[in-house]
Amino acid sequence: MGRRRVTLADVAVASGVSATTASLVLSGRARELRISEAVEKRVRATAHELGYRRNTLSVGLRTGRSQTIGFVSDTVASSGLAGDMIRGAVDAAHRRGFMLFVGESGGDPAVERALVEAMHDRRVDGIVFAAMYTRTVAVPDGLHDGPAVLLNATAASRSSLHSVLPDEVEAGRSAARVVVEAGHRAGVHLIGAGPGLDDIPPNSTAAVERLVGLWEVFEAAGVDVVSAHRCPKWMPEDGYAATHEVLREHRPRALVCFNDRLAFGAYQALGEAGLAVPDDVSVVGFDDHPIASWLRPRLTTVALPHHELGVRAVEVLLGLFERRRRGQRTPVVHRVPMPVREGGSVAPPSTT
Numbered sequence: 001m002g003r004r005r006v007t008l009a010d011v012a013v014a015s016g017v018s019a020t021t022a023s024l025v026l027s028g029r030a031r032e033l034r035i036s037e038a039v040e041k042r043v044r045a046t047a048h049e050l051g052y053r054r055n056t057l058s059v060g061l062r063t064g065r066s067q068t069i070g071f072v073s074d075t076v077a078s079s080g081l082a083g084d085m086i087r088g089a090v091d092a093a094h095r096r097g098f099m100l101f102v103g104e105s106g107g108d109p110a111v112e113r114a115l116v117e118a119m120h121d122r123r124v125d126g127i128v129f130a131a132m133y134t135r136t137v138a139v140p141d142g143l144h145d146g147p148a149v150l151l152n153a154t155a156a157s158r159s160s161l162h163s164v165l166p167d168e169v170e171a172g173r174s175a176a177r178v179v180v181e182a183g184h185r186a187g188v189h190l191i192g193a194g195p196g197l198d199d200i201p202p203n204s205t206a207a208v209e210r211l212v213g214l215w216e217v218f219e220a221a222g223v224d225v226v227s228a229h230r231c232p233k234w235m236p237e238d239g240y241a242a243t244h245e246v247l248r249e250h251r252p253r254a255l256v257c258f259n260d261r262l263a264f265g266a267y268q269a270l271g272e273a274g275l276a277v278p279d280d281v282s283v284v285g286f287d288d289h290p291i292a293s294w295l296r297p298r299l300t301t302v303a304l305p306h307h308e309l310g311v312r313a314v315e316v317l318l319g320l321f322e323r324r325r326r327g328q329r330t331p332v333v334h335r336v337p338m339p340v341r342e343g344g345s346v347a348p349p350s351t352t
Contacts, residue, residue, distance in 0.1 A: 006052040015039075015046040026052075028096030068099045069314065070119030073130040073151075074107040082132045085151065088310025089128060096318055098125070112140040120145060126317045128310075129153070134165060134205045147320040151313040154205065154333070162320065164313045164334045168206050171302045171338040172213020175256055175284050178300060178340060180217060182282060183348040184254045186224045190214070191242045191266055192258025194228030201232055210258060210286065226250055234258060239265025247273050253349045254282040260289040263299050263345075278347035288341050297344030308336050 012022040017039060024030055025043040046052075071089055076082045086102060093100045101124060105111040119127050126147035131137055136156040143161070150163040179188060193200045193207040194214075200207035218225055227246060231238035239262030246252055247269065257263035263285035267277060275281050277297060285292060288303030316334055 006050045008052070011043065011047045011050060011052050014050060015043045017043060022047075026097065028094075066123045066125055067097055068101060068122065068124045069093050069317065070116075070122075070124040070127040071100050071102045071130065072112065072115045072119065072127060073102075073104055073132065074112075075104060075132045076130050079132050082152075082306055084306035085130060085310035085313075088307035088312075089151075089314045090310075091307075092311040092314035096314075098314075098318075109138065109140065113142065116140050116142045126320065128313045128317060129161075130313070134168065134209075135203050136205065147317060149313050149317045149320070152309060160331050162316055162332050162334065164309055164316055164336065166206075166304055166309060166338050167335040168209035168338070169213040170335075171286060172210040172215075173217050174213075174338065174340050175210070175286065175302050176214045176217035176221075176223075178284055178346055179254050179256060179282065180221045180223060182254075182346050184282065185222060186226075187251065187253030187349070188218070188223055188225050188256065189246050189250070189252050189254070190225060190228035190256050190258070191239055191246075192229070192231050192234055192262050194230065195225070199228065199230040201230070201234065206286075207258060214256060226252075231258075231262065234262050236261050236265035236268070238262060240269045241265070243269035252281050254346075255284070257283060257285045259287045260285040260292045260299060260301055263301070264291050264295060267295055278345050280350055282346040282349075284346060286338075292341065292343065295343075295345070300343040300345045301341050302338050303341050305336050305338060312336050 008022055009019055012019040015022060021035060021039065022043050025035060025040050026047060030040040071086060076085055090100050101119060101122065103115040105115055116127065120142060127143060128149050128151050129143055130151035131153040134152050137150065137153045139155050139159055139161065148161055150161050152165060154163050155161060194211055197208050197211055227250065229242040229245060231242055239257055243255065243266040255266050257266055263283050266283055270277060270281055277283050283299065285299050285301040288301045292299040292301045312334060
């Protein structure tokens with residue numbers, strides 16, 4: 001005779017809680033309904049020990065849902081850095097009893113459309129449509145046919161879709177504050193974009209928004225930004241070349257690099273010129289790429305919260321199920337904070 005399937009009632013009795021409480025915990029709604037963390041941990045530990053598995057078929061029949069979410073991206077899945085967005089989405093989906101189906105298009109619009117259609121064919125309850133880097137996207141046909149959220153992207157044309165984005169404007173402010181609070185008021189240079197909002201790499205939402213935040217704080221603090229250098233790509237060789245260009249005419253005191261790979265190139269150019277970070281020149285980056293921790297001294301950078309972005313996208317998507325039933329369709333842009341990761345690359349300006 002086969003082993004009897006462990007039921008929700010079994011978990012409730014073994015945990016010393018009601019069946020309702022056990023159901024809320026195991027469907028991922030504990031925090032939402034203010035069930036204590038201790039009770040949540042006890043119920044989950046008991047369910048794991050007993051080998052409890054939710055009956056997704058009965059849940060689907062009762063709710064009209066498949067308990068699945070589609071995740072369609074350009075190159076997020078194959079990107080080591082942005083891949084944390086998928087891990088965040090998986091974690092959030094699992095907590096609410098959902099499974100994530102992941103598809104990658106390589107940026108091909110035809111493949112994007114096919115993936116969206118395939119997700120709908122598999123009766124997913126909603127779709128997260130994600131980009132590896134923050135940009136505007138052409139929304140593929142069919143994405144509006146069910147609940148959907150744009151992750152790390154905004155629609156290139158009018159759309160009813162919600163977006164989840166890193167708070168890049170505030171990130172620019174944070175980077176500028178690091179420089180200002182260290183005492184720098186002169187000899188500041190921008191590496192990667194600027195001086196104007198049109199002086200950016202193609203289709204880079206992050207560049208525009210970081211510039212807006214940087215200029216807001218620098219102008220308010222009276223900082224003399226001596227030069228800004230637009231780089232067509234934000235790779236180490238571009239940071240190296242732009243920093244060499246600065247050094248031909250100036251003795252910089254601080255460099256704000258628009259990502260950490262540019263900062264890596266800047267470190268090399270400064271070292272070749274006999275300048276030390278941060279004793280001679282302070283350097284700030286963005287993204288918290290693994291390269292930031294390899295640099296010596298470690299780079300101070302404003303982190304892209306990839307895992308939190310994935311979590312938030314799923315949370316917003318699941319919230320749409322209720323709003324959709326109530327007919328609420330107004331699109332909202334949800335911003336996720338970008339924290340500063342302190343390193344040793346910023347110091348007060350030297351007196352020499």
